[in-house]
């Protein structure tokens with residue numbers, strides 16, 4: 001009815017370009033070189049990630065969606081009517097099943113997608129409002145943690161963190177994330193957490209080395225973003241994508257390997273960086289989980305296990321946790 005999307009940006013939110021510049025300068029200064037994976041998701045990266053989720057080898061999104069489709073009504077029965085906050089909503093493609101289940105039992109629902117990409121959020125607002133006119137969408141354009149202070153006003157709330165995005169954190173980062181989230185939620189609020197489970201390495205490696213080469217483009221895009229936003233002029237053709245499963249650590253490790261020496265300047269802060277031929281930059285890890293290990297960790301962070309949902313192959317799990 002002519003009402004535009006409602007977008008809020010928490011006042012504490014950092015300036016994205018400054019934030020990227022500072023982090024890239026620190027991460028690239030010396031080996032082992034790394035970039036924080038959260039910077040993969042600019043407008044272009046969010047589009048590429050959406051394309052990854054449609055690749056035949058990338059079973060995660062499809063498997064999670066099937067678990068959600070089969071259990072959304074059950075989840076709604078367990079949580080009761082709540083607001084929904086989705087961390088890392090992207091284009092909110094995975095949210096349909098939940099919103100449908102909520103709206104089958106209530107006249108309206110308030111949905112708060114959180115994402116760093118404004119373009120992805122605008123898309124999410126548009127598609128959700130078109131398909132679910134009874135959903136009130138208030139988009140939050142920020143990093144996850146910057147949205148946490150809103151949570152106390154949203155209780156009763158279901159926070160969703162899907163797609164095994166928590167696997168992109170190191171173990172330490174995951175613990176601090178869970179502790180901070182738990183501290184921001186009220187007792188009795190819920191967390192719906194998607195986790196990719198340990199499985200055969202061939203299946204895992206295929207998922208991060210799709211034949212169409214979309215994941216390679218996704219890895220290269222973080223350097224394309226540096227060229228766009230920080231003026232780095234890196235030769236993107238010199239970057240090869242490598243994704244290997246490290247079985248001892250039970251994680252996929254993604255590196256950008258440089259086939260030619262690169263010397264460039266990051267603006268601001270004007271830091272000169274040289275990457276030698278043959279050197280690589282770690283852009284992501286994607287941890288894989290064992291329920292018997294991760295559930296006690298989550299419990300120690302203040303989340304009780306309400307119910308565990310999985311698929312027939314036990315490839316993926318959706319955990320409904322109660323604060």
Ligand code: AVI
Pocket residue numbers: 052060163164165166167168207208215218284285286
């Ligand atoms: C967003 N996240 C859960 C993805 C993953 O599977 O770790 C990111 C990704 N990187 C390459 N492919 C997918």
